[in-house]
Amino acid sequence: MNVYAMAPLIAFSALVQSTVTSHVRIWGASPDLVLMLAVACVLRWGLRPSVPVILAGGVTIDVLTGAPFGTATLCVTAVCVLVSVVDSYAPREATFWPLAAIASATLVYQVFWMVILEMSGRTVLWGPMFVREVLPAVLCNVLAMPILLLILRLWWRRVPAEAVI
Amino acid sequence: MKSKHGWGIAVVLILALILAWLVLDETGRPNPIRNAVSFVVSPMQFALERLARPVRQATSGIGDWFRLRADNDALREENERLRNQIVLLEEARLENETLRRQLDFKSAVPEMTMLPAEVVGRDPNTLLQYLLIDRGSADGIAVSMPVLTDQALVGRISEVSTHSSKVMLITDPSSSVSCLIQRTRATGSVQGYPDNDLVMRYIPQGDTVAAGDVVLTSGLGGNFPKRLLVGQVLRVETSDVEVFQLAHVEPAVNLADLEMVMVLLEFGAGAEEDQ
Numbered sequence: 001m002n003v004y005a006m007a008p009l010i011a012f013s014a015l016v017q018s019t020v021t022s023h024v025r026i027w028g029a030s031p032d033l034v035l036m037l038a039v040a041c042v043l044r045w046g047l048r049p050s051v052p053v054i055l056a057g058g059v060t061i062d063v064l065t066g067a068p069f070g071t072a073t074l075c076v077t078a079v080c081v082l083v084s085v086v087d088s089y090a091p092r093e094a095t096f097w098p099l100a101a102i103a104s105a106t107l108v109y110q111v112f113w114m115v116i117l118e119m120s121g122r123t124v125l126w127g128p129m130f131v132r133e134v135l136p137a138v139l140c141n142v143l144a145m146p147i148l149l150l151i152l153r154l155w156w157r158r159v160p161a162e163a164v165i
Numbered sequence: 166m167k168s169k170h171g172w173g174i175a176v177v178l179i180l181a182l183i184l185a186w187l188v189l190d191e192t193g194r195p196n197p198i199r200n201a202v203s204f205v206v207s208p209m210q211f212a213l214e215r216l217a218r219p220v221r222q223a224t225s226g227i228g229d230w231f232r233l234r235a236d237n238d239a240l241r242e243e244n245e246r247l248r249n250q251i252v253l254l255e256e257a258r259l260e261n262e263t264l265r266r267q268l269d270f271k272s273a274v275p276e277m278t279m280l281p282a283e284v285v286g287r288d289p290n291t292l293l294q295y296l297l298i299d300r301g302s303a304d305g306i307a308v309s310m311p312v313l314t315d316q317a318l319v320g321r322i323s324e325v326s327t328h329s330s331k332v333m334l335i336t337d338p339s340s341s342v343s344c345l346i347q348r349t350r351a352t353g354s355v356q357g358y359p360d361n362d363l364v365m366r367y368i369p370q371g372d373t374v375a376a377g378d379v380v381l382t383s384g385l386g387g388n389f390p391k392r393l394l395v396g397q398v399l400r401v402e403t404s405d406v407e408v409f410q411l412a413h414v415e416p417a418v419n420l421a422d423l424e425m426v427m428v429l430l431e432f433g434a435g436a437e438e439d440q
Contacts, residue, residue, distance in 0.1 A: 014289060015286075017289040018286040018287055018288070018289045018297070019285070019286050019287070022286075022287040022288075022289065022291075023421075023422075025421070028291070028359075028360040028361075029291050030291055032289075032290075034289070061289050061290070064286060064288070064289050064297065065288050065289055065290055065293060065295065066288050066293045066295030066323055066324065066331050066333060066337075067290065067293055072289075072290070110292065113290060113292055114292065117292065117293075122338070122339040123338040123339040123356070123357075124338065125338050125358070125359060128358060128359045129292060129338070129359045131359075132359035132360040133291050133292050133359050133360065134292075137291060
């Protein structure tokens with residue numbers, strides 16, 4: 001398994017996100033598989049090797065969403081760049097770091113989405129959307145991330161990260 | 166030499182015995198030779214039979230075990246097949262029910278040309294309320310066409326591909342539908358609100374609106390036909406300093422669980438009257 005095998009997986013995850021996990025609602029939000037996988041890849045392999053994965057996930061979301069094309073790709077890429085920058089200063093050995101990373105990544109990702117939607121002329125109700133959509137999304141991803149990481153770690157255990165970068 | 170004679174005598178005796186057996190059988194009387202042989206052989210047969218029974222049971226048990234296993238596999242397979250069939254039949258029944266309701270609705274409003282479509286996906290981001298349906302421009306769908314169920318308005322087509330389309334739900338914050346309160350005819354604009362809710366804005370302060378009032382499309386603007394059910398008023402917010410009232414509306418259909426919808430290809434009368 002290498003980082004490029006994650007590209008089709010993340011594209012498939014976007015489809016799952018659109019069809020299956022969209023029915024799983026925790027306080028009105030659904031787990032954002034694509035964002036979680038992209039962040040997990042950046043934390044594991046760093047930004048540069050993860051770029052194909054990020055783009056594959058972003059483009060697939062763009063195909064499925066009602067937002068202007070490119071919104072998802074732009075947002076997920078920007079968030080992954082931020083995660084990668086912060087990751088270089090963060091205590092990587094700390095167990096809470098992936099959770100802190102996904103919490104802040106979700107927050108920034110959703111705010112980026114709202115900014116782009118606003119700029120493209122869509123109606124954005126900042127207050128209600130932040131309370132009813134963004135905060136539940138943060139909580140939902142924080143709850144789902146440990147499960148996803150557990151599955152990914154079992155899968156990634158076979159190949160050390162250094163062998164891929 | 167003696168042994169050679171002995172063998173000869175034995176053969177002659179056996180042949181004589183067989184001949185006698187045949188002759189006695191032909192007379193129709195009880196055959197004493199058969200009786201004598203039976204007298205000797207039967208107990209031996211009985212004993213051997215008793216001895217052989219466990220062996221036979223064991224061997225037949227092994228055969229049965231293989232047969233039972235094959236039967237079990239076949240029954241399990243059949244059980245799985247039947248269970249799948251039940252699931253498929255249940256799905257078909259539900260689909261049939263939905264289609265029947267849609268057909269009834271279609272017959273009730275002959276001036277509308279509708280196309281049934283299946284929901285194949287939802288927007289991956291919860292900030293947006295969109296559906297993906299399996300019909301596109303090849304089926305005659307165009308942007309802005311209203312989408313509904315047999316019960317109420319769902320949204321409108323926002324993007325069209327050849328074989329699929331995106332539907333902006335009425336609960337999306339960017340959606341706006343001209344509506345009226347059925348009881349008082351008070352008009353306003355129903356807009357999407359986060360978390361699958363609706364709000365009716367721009368209701369003049371003088372108009373009467375109360376919880377439980379039914380909200381219908383007004384047809385103003387020509388984007389949607391008249392008198393389509395939208396939802397029911399949950400609560401009303403009024404303020405002396407505001408020009409308009411605001412009503413929170415509950416959608417008439419659960420938009421999160423939609424499986425089939427209808428795209429309104431043509432609607433003549435309602436909207437044009439209002440324009």
